Amino acid sequence: MTMLVFGHLSPDTDSTGSPIIWAWFLTEVKKTPAEAVLLGEPNTEAAFVLTHWDCPKPRIVTEIADGTPAVIVDTNNPGELPANINALDVTAIIDHHKLVGGLETKGPIDITIRPLACTATIMHSLIGKHMAQAPRFVKGLMLSCILSDTLEFRSPTTTQEDRAIAHALADDLGVDMGELASAMFAAKSDVSAFSDAELLRMDSKNYEVGGKKFRVSVLETTSPEQILSRKDSLMTSMDSVATEDGADQVLLFVVDILREEATMLVPNDLTRTVAEKSFGAFVTGDTVVLPGVMSRKKQIIPVLAV
């Protein structure tokens, strides 16, 4: 059976690009036939990146048969994976998120988790000398994944290794990183086609703190006004999305990539408490600006309090 390689549900650039990179490595270098697949429609930035590097969009799968050989990339969270994930034949995990617990394997497998900004950075080091034979689309996807996850090196998740590999790839490809990043962020910022509920679920992770279940949603954008102008209807939608998804509250952070700040929506007492206790914010209206906050992983989740 062909090995399937996939990232998390609601694929962003890293969860779209990294499976393609790894499927290339397995197929062409390791001579193990592998296919990159997506667990949903890629976001607008990821779709742009695929087109930009002339990559066909991977097949979207909604069900994977028990026993299918698989590599999981860019997550180790069963909640972001097919419900039967522990019944697949998972042979490797490559990720850069905190260990969540819940994944189990039948035997020892290859697991590489590193505290780097991007899965593609880890893959660059795992592929090592074989990068010399990587085609242009593999290098291009790697570069795009790093620019996406580091917000062009603005995010505090950025490490020296992410930066160094991105610069080396850009040199090798003869690409202007600033231009590429701008085009990617413009694609990500164009959210006009999405409903409020789709926006709230686009880049969202579940976290529980103080007995409350939150859906922590982040929208990274270079035009926050496009989202904030829809604030009222987004707030209304928060309630129904929370109910449908079994959460107590959706938290929405609109990250302004260029100003390096987040605007949090504050529709009610619970979200006001979260804003105050987590970020020491002084809330007056129904939004609050959190200067410097760009990373859910580094700056939101670790401080979340209620």
Added chain:
Amino acid sequence: MTMLVFGHLSPDTDSTGSPIIWAWFLTEVKKTPAEAVLLGEPNTEAAFVLTHWDCPKPRIVTEIADGTPAVIVDTNNPGELPANINALDVTAIIDHHKLVGGLETKGPIDITIRPLACTATIMHSLIGKHMAQAPRFVKGLMLSCILSDTLEFRSPTTTQEDRAIAHALADDLGVDMGELASAMFAAKSDVSAFSDAELLRMDSKNYEVGGKKFRVSVLETTSPEQILSRKDSLMTSMDSVATEDGADQVLLFVVDILREEATMLVPNDLTRTVAEKSFGAFVTGDTVVLPGVMSRKKQIIPVLAV
């Protein structure tokens, strides 16, 4: 706070040697002060190995304070670690066992799990070029860990990488592997000082299958007669150990390293069913020989049925 490095409860050679190897690497190469500690008295083989390579026995700790920085090696199973493991500041995990689930970290950390026979083999590759500066005791411990976990390359868990690194270390150290392995196995086989209950818990892992909780105990030895002559009192002890440890049944496999077979004790109907359903064994008396069975990980756990 000094970083603590430790393996699993009931430390065997790999869980005794690997923490020392990694603490050396962190302290001397990474300039991060680290101390290897043990979560219990090392087994007789591990004690021999420490003496053989002139290594002081690491401090045995029974409690570790919340928030202590820590590296976990040779396990990812919370059941084999301090009860407050998720409250420590775990910064890395290096292991070669199946992912069990249950460990959680506050942020992304370094996790390296590989399907190799031995943790020390993984460390050899992570330490890479810095092995050139490793002192004799580090190389010696690595070699001993590999010989122990592979049963001198007899175990089916042995990979080409374990074998190649062991040979290179033996050449480098000018050591006769056969002699070293024999001395280690002789030390492991001398179990005269242990009570029946201690023997049953010496190298034991909990597994649940078919709604039954098993303590799967393995004793690797070059003189199985020393253990099997105590068969009757071991069988009596099985019941009390199971009750005290909250298991339905202790399964004891006496692995004859040189004959490459295991003898399973069959004191009752449940163990007979396990022997028949798991190994297709034909049981007549109160023991059954399982030819070729040497590895709990590869040959016992994956087939366990009831």
